[in-house]
Amino acid sequence: MSKINLNRTCVFPPPMTVVLVGLMGVGKTSIGKRLAERLNMPFVDADEEIEKASGLSIPDFFEKFGEKEFRKGEQRVIARLLRRQPCVVATGGGAFMALETRGLIKKCAVSLWLNADLDTLDTRLQRRSGRPLLQTDNPRNTIKSLMDQRYPIYAEADLMIETSNVSFERALDSACTAITKYFSSNYE
Numbered sequence: 001m002s003k004i005n006l007n008r009t010c011v012f013p014p015p016m017t018v019v020l021v022g023l024m025g026v027g028k029t030s031i032g033k034r035l036a037e038r039l040n041m042p043f044v045d046a047d048e049e050i051e052k053a054s055g056l057s058i059p060d061f062f063e064k065f066g067e068k069e070f071r072k073g074e075q076r077v078i079a080r081l082l083r084r085q086p087c088v089v090a091t092g093g094g095a096f097m098a099l100e101t102r103g104l105i106k107k108c109a110v111s112l113w114l115n116a117d118l119d120t121l122d123t124r125l126q127r128r129s130g131r132p133l134l135q136t137d138n139p140r141n142t143i144k145s146l147m148d149q150r151y152p153i154y155a156e157a158d159l160m161i162e163t164s165n166v167s168f169e170r171a172l173d174s175a176c177t178a179i180t181k182y183f184s185s186n187y188e
Helices: 028-039 046-054 058-082 099-108 118-126 139-154 168-186
Strands: 017-021 043-045 088-090 109-115 159-162
Touching: 017 028, 017 058, 017 099, 028 043, 028 088, 028 168, 043 046, 046 058, 046 088, 058 088, 058 099, 099 109, 109 139, 109 168, 118 139, 159 168
Parallel strands: 017 088, 017 109, 043 088, 109 159
Antiparallel strands: none
């Protein structure tokens, strides 16, 4: 297998889907799109696929049916995506929390946790609206609570990169390098 090329390109498309997990605001969609280009793979945003399947925006889906029904739909969509040709999938922040979804990802894909600290997420998420779980009196406390609940589960991912206080390009390079090393060592 080829050696890792750190010159901003990955050396091969992985033999299986790469699933990005992490809290909202870590960069799953932004990094995922460019990572897919570097890996020469299609990119799919699971939330966009849910919106297509339901005919509703994510906030509207939450409002109309609630989080429990959203998670069921999300699980079905991710299962469908994992049956396709290998691609890069950006999941919603809660997708990896569902035991069945997490098990399917572990069986059919390589998971990459994009990690970020509270200050980074708080700053990034203040610039964006439309996050149903942050429609609270204190979004920062909500983020912290989500971190406490989810980070131990995200730690089960196959790989992890840090997206706090690093440039977008550096995070992208780290993701590409981690994936390339993973497949180089596991699929020689």
